[in-house]
Amino acid sequence: MPLSEPVVPRRHAVAAATRDRVLSALERNGALQRLGARDAAVFRTRLQRHFADAFAPLRALYGHESGEQPHFQALLERLFGIVSEAAEARTEDLRILDHRREVDPDWFLHETMIGYVCYADLFAGDLAGVGERLDHLAELGVTYLHLMPLLAARDGPNDGGYAVVDYTRVDPRLGDVDDLRALSAALRERGMSLCIDVVLNHTAREHRWAQAARAGDPHYLAFYLTFMDRTLPDAYETTLPEVFPDLAPGSFSWDDDLRAWVWTSFYDFQWDLDYRNPEVFAAMLEVLLFLANTGVEVLRLDAVPFLWKRLGTDCQNQPEVHLLLQALRALVRIAAPATVFKAEAIVAPGKLVRYLGGHDDGQRPECELAYHNQLMVLLWSALAARDATLMTAALGRMEQPPRTTGWVTYVRGHDDIGWAVTDADAAAVGLDGATHRAFLASFYAGDFPGSFAQGERFGVNAATGDARSSGTAASLAGIEAALEAGEPELLDAAVARLLLLHAVIYGWGGVPLLYMGDELGLRNDRSYLRDPTRAGDNRWLHRPRMDWKAAARRHDAGTVEGRLFAGLRRLADARRRCPPLRGGGATTPWWTDSPQVFAWLRQHPREGGMLGLANFSDTASTIDAGLVAHAGMAAGVDLLRDGAEPVLRDGRLELPAWGCAWIVPAEASRWSW
Numbered sequence: 001m002p003l004s005e006p007v008v009p010r011r012h013a014v015a016a017a018t019r020d021r022v023l024s025a026l027e028r029n030g031a032l033q034r035l036g037a038r039d040a041a042v043f044r045t046r047l048q049r050h051f052a053d054a055f056a057p058l059r060a061l062y063g064h065e066s067g068e069q070p071h072f073q074a075l076l077e078r079l080f081g082i083v084s085e086a087a088e089a090r091t092e093d094l095r096i097l098d099h100r101r102e103v104d105p106d107w108f109l110h111e112t113m114i115g116y117v118c119y120a121d122l123f124a125g126d127l128a129g130v131g132e133r134l135d136h137l138a139e140l141g142v143t144y145l146h147l148m149p150l151l152a153a154r155d156g157p158n159d160g161g162y163a164v165v166d167y168t169r170v171d172p173r174l175g176d177v178d179d180l181r182a183l184s185a186a187l188r189e190r191g192m193s194l195c196i197d198v199v200l201n202h203t204a205r206e207h208r209w210a211q212a213a214r215a216g217d218p219h220y221l222a223f224y225l226t227f228m229d230r231t232l233p234d235a236y237e238t239t240l241p242e243v244f245p246d247l248a249p250g251s252f253s254w255d256d257d258l259r260a261w262v263w264t265s266f267y268d269f270q271w272d273l274d275y276r277n278p279e280v281f282a283a284m285l286e287v288l289l290f291l292a293n294t295g296v297e298v299l300r301l302d303a304v305p306f307l308w309k310r311l312g313t314d315c316q317n318q319p320e321v322h323l324l325l326q327a328l329r330a331l332v333r334i335a336a337p338a339t340v341f342k343a344e345a346i347v348a349p350g351k352l353v354r355y356l357g358g359h360d361d362g363q364r365p366e367c368e369l370a371y372h373n374q375l376m377v378l379l380w381s382a383l384a385a386r387d388a389t390l391m392t393a394a395l396g397r398m399e400q401p402p403r404t405t406g407w408v409t410y411v412r413g414h415d416d417i418g419w420a421v422t423d424a425d426a427a428a429v430g431l432d433g434a435t436h437r438a439f440l441a442s443f444y445a446g447d448f449p450g451s452f453a454q455g456e457r458f459g460v461n462a463a464t465g466d467a468r469s470s471g472t473a474a475s476l477a478g479i480e481a482a483l484e485a486g487e488p489e490l491l492d493a494a495v496a497r498l499l500l501l502h503a504v505i506y507g508w509g510g511v512p513l514l515y516m517g518d519e520l521g522l523r524n525d526r527s528y529l530r531d532p533t534r535a536g537d538n539r540w541l542h543r544p545r546m547d548w549k550a551a552a553r554r555h556d557a558g559t560v561e562g563r564l565f566a567g568l569r570r571l572a573d574a575r576r577r578c579p580p581l582r583g584g585g586a587t588t589p590w591w592t593d594s595p596q597v598f599a600w601l602r603q604h605p606r607e608g609g610m611l612g613l614a615n616f617s618d619t620a621s622t623i624d625a626g627l628v629a630h631a632g633m634a635a636g637v638d639l640l641r642d643g644a645e646p647v648l649r650d651g652r653l654e655l656p657a658w659g660c661a662w663i664v665p666a667e668a669s670r671w672s673w
């Protein structure tokens, strides 16, 4: 059969007829021919394979809005025109990468994956500087680098780069698009994939689209959500939570040029886009494809829950948000299948898994990765409470992600920690949700008696009393306090705590993300207070500059840096030797007979299992060894202790204070030791 006529099953007749019209249009205008015979055949197959996944959500979103069928057909042809142009612009090495990723579609879930997150300027000055520091990443086993916002952002306050003025330009202080291309290629060469942020929900008020709107251009006015008076804003605000209740109260901001209220979920200089307008969708599709073509492999889609608004709701996680992501997913995949979507959806546990694919609509693909915010919150909760009961129960209630997707797991990131413990999860273990959340905010601000943490409250909501927390992992885990006190035992405990948290995220499955500086235990950085564009936002407390002098001590076992760095390398090593962590497995918490010990079972249909254990107590704890046998790990060995057998005492398995283990059946580990 000729390559140009691939056989792909038709999903349904309407989609198929529309698809054929789209393909004919691409033939007519020469778009397919321009790809060259081989790539045109591949492109056609992809289009046929993924068309229905774009068509169904687009029809639900825009099919009725545009009224008549010819309008919708025209919209589709335009969108697929954008896709085919991007396919044409894709460089030869990226086309090869596309093929490689199609052959190995769960590449991003291999047990070798380890992510590192940093700001290019704080880590190494600029993009070129990052390229010179790859050895540091390689030592940690990093295969995935997330560079924090690096596109051109507005001058002055810009929410750490999340107020973009031009999605096609790199922040000039960091370099230009050629530097971005060079860096992504250099990373690839070392087996590392680049991830960057794309802010879909809003642009800076200084973005060209917003400027045109302010100048009265109706085309761009329709890109944003504007209101002549307070009637609708007031109506929406009765059910809208505030994102920054103290820094940027409300969700609407008055603009003098427009003489209107503009929807601004975050800061007043971040204008929410109106995705009811297909022009916005088309513009963002172009942005995503442009960035994919610079060699970025993972697109971190910022603040996606906010993309669609509905009166009478909290305007997050609306069904249309998922349709938008599904349509974008299918379209980007056709031109640039090496690209993976990562959802930044910091939402209630019951709403989170949905971002990894529609469980209830035939598994239409959505994002491949999403932040496991619950795991992060519950880790810190267990650390403060020295008790893993809530964590075990709450994680046990969560749905598994579809097997072709995975979590990014993390201990700390650039944002505050919002204490997202639901009332129902708290009640299930006999806690009061509000009291426990207040305890956590107080504990991590360091004002709860006996707290080892030195952080600060963030986003205090005067009306509800809710508060979140800021601070680096090291400061929150007690390293800062221990160093100040000069007490070696306190420091031992703090180092062990930080490694314990990482042992869970490295051993969970998915992609663990290491946040820059945590490998060295960097403490809170108060220098942001001297910068008026940052002083009001204490999330800068945990966005320190890389301390390369501290990094120079990373091989000195007598230092905090040396201990943490070696501990993380051990985890990376163990992870590479642990095939159950590979994509396609499932992770479930496992009850033990000790409330202090968190246990989780990772099971893979082909690669067997692993039982993780983490002791959240500052004294040694034991669990019934029978539980370990019950999990299928009788006579198991501990991957975190070079394959040694676990310590048993009177039929009980013992873990030291803040200690952890990854137990695999002895025969499973034989090949790796």
Ligand code: GLC
Residues within 6 Å of the ligand: 159, 160, 162, 199, 266, 302, 303, 344, 414, 415
């Ligand atoms: C995301 C970012 C956060 C930012 C917000 C608005 O939540 O992680 O830092 O403030 O989006 O763009």
